[in-house]
Structure formats: structure tokens, C-alpha cells
Amino acid sequence: MTNVHPFPIGGKSAKPLRKKSHRTKSSDNAYGPALLLQDFDDIPVDVLDAIIQAGSLYLAQSGLEHTEDELASPCAQFLRTLHGMNALTEVANVLICEAQRYPEQTDQEAVDWLLQRTKATHKVMRKLDEMLPQDEFILASNSFGPDFMAEYATNAAMLLVSHFAEDLLAYYDENFIQTRKDRRKVMMIDSRDAYREVIQDCQIHIGAHGFLMKELASAQRALNKGMKEL
Numbered sequence: 001m002t003n004v005h006p007f008p009i010g011g012k013s014a015k016p017l018r019k020k021s022h023r024t025k026s027s028d029n030a031y032g033p034a035l036l037l038q039d040f041d042d043i044p045v046d047v048l049d050a051i052i053q054a055g056s057l058y059l060a061q062s063g064l065e066h067t068e069d070e071l072a073s074p075c076a077q078f079l080r081t082l083h084g085m086n087a088l089t090e091v092a093n094v095l096i097c098e099a100q101r102y103p104e105q106t107d108q109e110a111v112d113w114l115l116q117r118t119k120a121t122h123k124v125m126r127k128l129d130e131m132l133p134q135d136e137f138i139l140a141s142n143s144f145g146p147d148f149m150a151e152y153a154t155n156a157a158m159l160l161v162s163h164f165a166e167d168l169l170a171y172y173d174e175n176f177i178q179t180r181k182d183r184r185k186v187m188m189i190d191s192r193d194a195y196r197e198v199i200q201d202c203q204i205h206i207g208a209h210g211f212l213m214k215e216l217a218s219a220q221r222a223l224n225k226g227m228k229e230l
Contacts, residue, residue, distance in 0.1 A: 031187035035176060038101070039094045047091055048184060051168050052191045054087035058158065059198060074138045074150045081157040085125055088164050092118045095171060114171050121164045128153045152209050159202035165195045
């Protein structure tokens with residue numbers, strides 16, 4: 001059992017990020033006192049709050065407008081989603097580290113499941129990043145094809161990462177909320193419901209994409225057959 005490395009943001013969607021600050025993360029609010037767990041560098045982390053903050057990296061926030069750079073980049077939303085996944089990966093690493101510190105209190109099967117879900121999320125995200133057209137190609141193309149590919153990859157990424165967040169919340173709920181180590185049950189439920197709403201919306205879009213691809217494939221087969229008969 002080991003930690004999972006952050007997804008390398010070096011593919012077609014790559015852009016530089018600001019250096020991350022290693023300040024203590026905590027959340028003392030109306031929901032109740034934060035439960036802080038130690039990461040691999042012994043830095044205290046409020047895991048529940050970190051899962052919520054990861055969503056803010058790629059989910060739309062009311063009152064905030066896109067920057068000019070974001071509007072000029074068809075892949076910007078995908079990149080933000082990738083950043084959200086990296087933040088969630090750090091959360092998974094904290095939970096794995098906690099399990100390593102207290103193996104006698106840990107359900108190893110649940111930890112293995114968490115590790116598998118993290119690696120599976122990375123694997124699919126890597127595939128989506130590879131298929132994503134570059135901004136320059138999308139903007140220069142006189143076809144809607146590259147735009148469609150970017151839209152599909154972005155919705156698929158948001159669906160995948162939001163599912164990952166829900167998995168982390170399920171693990172946290174079982175090991176820290178239900179055991180009353182963290183009493184912010186309402187905070188956990190609110191964040192879970194928010195992610196589930198995103199999942200539902202993305203599933204609708206993915207369903208529409210699937211229908212379109214099915215119809216396009218059917219039309220392409222008919223076209224190929226017709227061309228052979230000419």
C-alpha cells in the first residue's frame with residue numbers, strides 16, 4: 001500500500017500552475033470543529049474540507065466570470081477538472097497515510113478499494129487527456145468535430161472526477177463520520193449532494209453525446225455503403 005502520485009499535467013491540456021502553499025488546512029465553521037489528519041509530510045489536513053475545495057477548482061461558482069484566457073481556451077474546463085482530480089488524489093494519499101499509521105483500526109479491504117479507485121480514475125483521465133485536441137487545433141478548425149471532442153472529454157472528466165470525490169466521501173463517511181471521529185455529518189451530506197448533482201448533469205450530457213455518436217456512426221455506415229454503389 002503506497003501513495004498515488006499526482007496526475008502529470010504535461011499533456012495536451014498542460015499549463016503552468018502556481019506553486020502550492022504548504023499551509024495548514026482546516027475548517028472551523030458552523031458545521032463543527034475540523035478533524036485534522038496528518039499527510040505523509042506530517043502536515044495537518046482537514047480532509048472533508050479538502051474534498052469540498054477540490055470541487056471549487058473545476059465546478060462553476062456563482063458570481064465568478066471566466067477570464068479572457070479561459071474564454072480563449074476550449075480546453076480550460078478540462079484542465080481545471082484535472083487540477084481538481086490532483087487535489088482529490090492528495091486527499092486519497094492523506095487517507096492512505098492515516099490507514100498506514102493505524103493499521104489495527106483500518107479495514108484493509110476498504111483501503112485497497114480506495115487505492116484501486118484512485119488508480120482507475122488516473123488511468124481514464126490519462127486517456128481523456130490524450131484524446132483532447134490542442135486549443136490551437138480547435139480554434140483553427142472549420143469543423144465542429146474538434147469542439148465536440150473537447151466537449152465530450154470535458155464532460156467525461158467532470159463525471160469521472162466527481163465520482164472519485166463521491167468515493168472519497170463514502171470512505172470518509174464510513175471511517176470518520178459514522179465512527180463520530182468527525183461530527184460534521186451535515187457538511188459531508190451537503191458536499192455529497194452537490195457532487196451527486198454534478199454527476200447527474202454530466203450523465204445527461206454524456207447520454208446525449210452517446211446518442212449523437214451512435215447516429216453519426218449509423219450515418220457514416222450508410223454513406224460508405226452508398227459511395228461503394230456509385
